[in-house]
Amino acid sequence: MLKNNLKWAKKNIPQDLKIWKELISEVDWKDVGKKLKKDFEATKERITDEVKTVAAMSGSERVDLLVNGEKHLGRLYQSGKIAFTRREWKGVEGTARDFVGWLKIWGAMSAMVMKDPISIAEGLFEYRWFSSYLALPAFADRNNLGLRGPHVTMANELFLPVFRYGADMIATLLMADERLGNNPKIREKLLLFDEMTMSQMMAGFPNLEGIPYQLMPVFLVSEIDQLICIPYIDAVESFGLPSDTCPVPTSECGAAIMDALPHCGLGFISTSTPCDGSDMATSYQDRRFKMPTYPLTLPVRYDDEDTVDCGAEDMKRCIKWVEDLTGEKWDWDHYFEVIRRFNEQTNYEMHKWEINKTPYPQVIGPAYELFRKWSYEMDGGLYPSTHKTFKKIDKMMDRAYEKRMQPYRAPIRHRAIVWSCPAHYYANFSNWLQNCWGIGVLVEMESLNFTKMLNTDDKEEAIRDLARLYERMVMRKHTNGGHVHVLEELWKQVEEFNVDIVIMYQHVCCKTMSGLQGLFDEQARERGIHLIWVEHDLMDPRTVSRRDMRSKINNYMVNVFQEEPLDPSLVEFEDDVTW
Amino acid sequence: MKDLKHLIYFEGLLENANNPLIEQARAEGKLAVGYTCFHMPEVLLNLDNCFSVRLRAPNTGSMDIATYYMSNYTCEFCRALLERSFEGGFNFLDALAGVDACAEMNRCMENIELQNLIPNEKFFVTHADIPYKVEDFTIAHYVRQIKNRVLSRLNEVYGVDISDESIRKAVNEHNEVCRIITEIGNLRKQPNPPITGYEFHVLNMVTYCCPKYLILDKLKETLTEIKKRKPDAKPWYRARVALVGSEVDDLGFTKLIEDSGALIVADRFCFGSTPGREEIILNDDEDALTQVCRHYLEVSECPRFMSNEKISQRRETADRLAREYGAEGIIFEQIKFCDFWAFERALASHVQEAEYGHPVLSIDRPYNARSSGQLRTRMQAFVESLEIKRIQKGGGSPQC
Structure with missing residues (x-):
């Protein structure tokens, strides 16, 4: 391993x-x-x-500042800079809570470095995306803006397992990378799968390390650093890909072309989920990855129970493929143990929704949104430590609900739901909505996933449930399989969460959602719901900037609702290059 | 070359989606089943008293209403079909057999369905789930889907005979058309072909868009005529090309290419003859439905298939056609906003050039391309580049 590190150093340091x-x-x-x-x-x-x-300030205003923190968050942004001017003052309690969270994040990052300091240090120079992870504490700050009291702790606690997982994945990838650590012990148990599929299959292979291959170099980092995917997108577009394709598969293909993914892995499970673009990225990636690949292709019309046989058979063959490739055997006991945990987590999740349906929503904001997506798809019950987080958050949420606490410093004036795919480059859009206009996002489309309790005793039915779950991966649950999952489902959720605003993301490259644009518009009007269209381009802020996204809301709130912002400093500011 | 006797008649049939032959067939009590994708086995929509109509929207002008419903970021083919539905252009349909293969077309059909745009009382839209790879269990899945979502519906709603015998009869009739088109198509392999790419496109498209039994006589007559036809001694074209890519139902597009000096000798696009006009050979050991479904999955060249063998198949087919038909270059085309072909075109055009050695022109195009000066310029430049390559190789006339 050290020999490999030295080889890298010898090759790269002189030219660097x-x-x-x-x-x-x-x-x-x-x-x-x-x-x-x-x-x-x-x-x-x-x-x-x-x-x-x-x-x-008057005396009482000063006390308020000391206790409840600052009100004008726009002054934290500085034009042309990637970082905030300083961290937010959240009042004595909030700031103390935030500081603890901040320390824990640094702790997770330090733990990663200590796993293999040389490979990690070399990775910093080898991979452009890796340096963006240094902005992780700033990411947490940005996403916690405006939160107060125990909600600061809840947000940090939700972030922490995601960050720890990310740090672990990065360390594993770099230690296994044949250009860097080239650690044979890690390499021989490393199985890669597409970031656009679920991870629960790994529950049957406890001795293998499953990594969503593009997650760290592409997906997660795009939420941390809004500009990171631009080189990927440009690379593949200069190769001839039109600019109207979804930036997720586009960036994945670009990353493959730019050789931005560590060289490791016994094999790769590609996927047809969630949508057409992801399906098509396979041919690009396969060409670059040069390793055995299994295309896991789940039926689209998943409501039709006739399709389950096909999905289940594909899962079985994929498992068999992994067994043949790695020599590992599927472990039912471990699988059922993990899935039992996952089922329990689904119950915790539904409890959050129940609380958020009341007049006193508690766990809301970007930390919840990120945690939900990650825990459903990537954690999947695999990591016992995440289960502790679920329990802890559940307790804290119940306590806060009993006290009828409000999560943000500013009160919730409008109850909102976010629909369609969110912009990665504006991960904290929902807390801007709340801090600036008092629009509390109670839940988003991508959180409302599969809630069926997965079978944990009948092996045949368990595999069928696993297929059902994979068919309903985060985005696909709604955007595929028929209009009923996204159009009618929206009105159902609007009623259940009792919202008056729908923040309707218009991801300009998502043809699946665009195809129903007119029907959304018409049906919202018929129901008297304020549907605010917010365009974005998922991972490419050059098409629609964060500022452009905000202006859509500002215009609607001023001209239709005729309201004043809660924080005028957040109405207009520049953050085109801010992380 | 002398004009084909029935060419104007065939062109006339393609002027509207609802052509006189469709009206005649409906008057005879036949059922019109619309479809848009190769994944929906055409032959199974011709069972009993049904006839298939591959939908298109010729002479599309404004697409404002469809753009409101589907945004301006979606495929123009889908939007054109939706617009035509609003205009009443598909009111003749008795059923629409959809596949959930391409999200955009699926949404187009959902709009047609949810907005009740086809006024026929018994009209229905169905969406079948389509596999992404070809294996025994995916074939079984495909068979189930086609049976449950298409055939059973036709049987329940209209009493269509969907028996094995009925399928075999439809396959025989289908094969007759395929044999004629294949025979005509093979003439394009000649050094100086007696048919142009445009003419072939017209003939082939008629077979997709009209009741087959009503065009058979004229097709046969045209085949005989082409066999005897004498091409001009000096070829009119400057280069031979293969056209590969997404759906092309725009005759203006093939005309534009040929007006630029390129003869289209091979057509590997949706609405083309490869795949689509291969005979379906049935045995007596297995049920006809399974054999038909397997055939469609195996010959399909859709980029949606993501397994390695299918990716290779697509590349090898394009290469094979170019070589067999003597194409000097390949035009890879893609209708704008088509996700599948966007990815496929960018990579496959690179692969054909770098690994198979074919000169390639890679373009995206609108649904109606005839007025595009930009496309014409690119075609002309490509033809010139092919000519230069030939000269550099020491070749003379284009048929060499």
Whole structure:
């Protein structure tokens, strides 16, 4: 392993140093000096302004600031900068809670580094995407904006297992990467699968390490750093792919073309889910990955029970393929143990929905949204530590509900649901909605997944349930298999959650959703529901920027609702390059 | 070359989706079953008193209403069909046999269904689930879907005979058309073919869009005529090309290509003859439905199939056709906003050039291409590049 690290260093360090030297020699130091001076002056001006604001406050306002934190979050953003000016002041309690969460995140990141410091350090230079993970604490800050009290802790607790999982995955990939760690012990048990499928099959192979291959280099990082997928997209578009395809498969193909994925893995399970673009990415990836591939292809019309046989048979053959490839045997006991845990987690999830349907919703916001998607698809009951998080959040949520607490500093003025695929590059859009306009997003389409209790005693039926689950992976549950899953389902959820606003994402490249655009519009009008269309391009902020997304809401709230924002500093600000 | 006797008649049949032969067949008590995709086995829509109509929307103008319902980011073919449905252009349909293979077409059909755009009382839309790879269990799945979602519905709603005997009869009739089209198509392999790509496109498309029993006589007569036809001594074209890609029902597009100096000798696109006009050979050991379904899955060249052998099959078919028909280059085309062909075209065009050695023109195009000056320029440039390549190789006339 060390030998491989040295080989990498010998190959890369001299040329990297040469590049660094050239870069440094080309720096205009006078210009750097000017910029630093300008930044210093801007900081000075901001601090002066903040001091003046506090000085002008009455005594009660100061107490409120001390206890409940600041109200104007727009001042945290600085034009042309990737980071916030500083962290949010959430009041004494909130800030203390947030600091604990912040420490835990750094702890998770440090633990990752300690697994194999050399490979991790080399990975930082080998892979562009890896450096974006250094912005993880900033990501948490951004997604916790406006939260107060125990809700700060809940958000951080929800983030933590996702971050720990991510850190583990990165460490494993880099340690196994033949260019870096090349660790044979890890390599011989590493099975890769498409990030657009579920992970529960790994429950039957406890001795294997299953990794959603593109998750770390593409999917998750695109939520942390809004600009990270641009090179991937450009690479594959320059190859001839039209720009109207979904940025997820586009970025995956681009990452494969750019060789941005670590070289490791015994084999790869590709998938037809969730949609047409993902299906098509297979041919690009297969060409680059150069490893045995099993195409796991689940029926689309999943409501039709006649299709289950096909899905179940494919699951069986995929399991057999894994057994033949790795020499491992499917372990029913372990599988059932994991699925029992997963079923329990589904109950916890449904409890969250029940609470959010009441006038006192509790677990809302980006942390919940990310955790839900991740736990349903990637954790899948596999990690006992996540189960502890479910239990802890459940208790905290019940306590907060009993006290009728509000999650954000600003009150919820409108109850909303988010429908269609959300923009990765604006992961914290829902807390902007709340902080700026008091639009509380109670649930989003991608959280409302399969809730059937999966069979844990009959082997044949268990495989059929596994197929049913895979057919209903996060996005596919709604966007495929017929209009009833997305059109009629929306009105059902609108009623159950008692919402007055639907934030209707219009992912401009998602043809599945676009095909029903007019019917959504008409049916919302018939029902008297405020349906606000918000365009975005999933992973490409150049098409529709965060600011453009916000302007859709601003226009609607000002012109239709004729309301004043709760936080005017958040109405207009620039964050085109902010992480 | 002398004009084909029935060409104007055939062109006339393609001027509207609802052509006089469809009206005649309906007047005779036949049932019109619409479909849009190769995944829906055409031959099974011709059982008993049914006849299949592959839907298209010729002379499409504005698509404003369909764009409102499906946005301007979706495939124009789908939108054109929806617009035509709003206009009443498909009111002759008794059923619409859909497949949930392509999300955009599925949404198009859902719009037709939910908005009750076809006023026939018994009209129904069905959506069959289609496999992504060809294996024993996926064939069984496909058979189940076609049986439950299409055949049984036709039987329940209209009393259509869906027996094994009925299927075998339909296959025989289907094969007769296939043999004629294949025979005509094979003439394109000649150094100086007696038929143009445009003419072939017209003939082939008529077989998709009209009741087959009503065109058979004229098709046979046309075959005899083409066999005897004398091509011009000096070929009119400057290069021979294969056309590969997504659906092309726009005669203006093939005309545009040939007006630019390229003869289309091989057609590997949806609405083309490969696949689509291969004979279905049945044995007596297995039920006809399974054999038909297997045939369609095996010959399909749809990029939706994601298993390695199907990906290779698509590449090898394009290469084989180009070689067999003497194409000097391949035009890879894709209708705009088609996700499947967007990905397939970008990679396959690269593969054909880099690994199979074919000069390739890779384009995306609107549903109606005839007015596109940009496309014409690209075609002309491609033809020139093929000519230059031939000269560099020391070749002379295009048929060499």
